Amino acid sequence: xxxxxxxxxGAAAGFLATRLMKVEADILTTIAIGIFGALIGGLVLRFLxxxxxxxxxxxxxxxxxxxxxxxxDRYGPSRR
Numbered sequence: 028x029x030x031x032x033x034x035x036x037g038a039a040a041g042f043l044a045t046r047l048m049k050v051e052a053d054i055l056t057t058i059a060i061g062i063f064g065a066l067i068g069g070l071v072l073r074f075l076x077x078x079x080x081x082x083x084x085x086x087x088x089x090x091x092x093x094x095x096x097x098x099x100d101r102y103g104p105s106r107r
Contacts, residue, residue: 037061 041061
């Protein structure tokens with residue numbers, strides 16, 4: 028069933044992509060374009076999520092450090 032679903036989604040994605048890009052292709056080429064496009068898109072998406080996850084963690088760490096510095100400056104021992 029997984030293969031049939033992949034072919035159906037690949038055909039739909041390939042059909043949409045070939046129409047948007049104005050490419051004339053036969054059915055098998057359209058399905059192949061959709062399936063390989065889905066594989067490439069999935070890899071790119073995973074890569075972007077990995078980068079975004081790192082960036083989000085870094086931004087969160089910086090914001091947490093800023094909050095900690097502010098709390099220490101505000102409520103910590105006085106420096107006078």
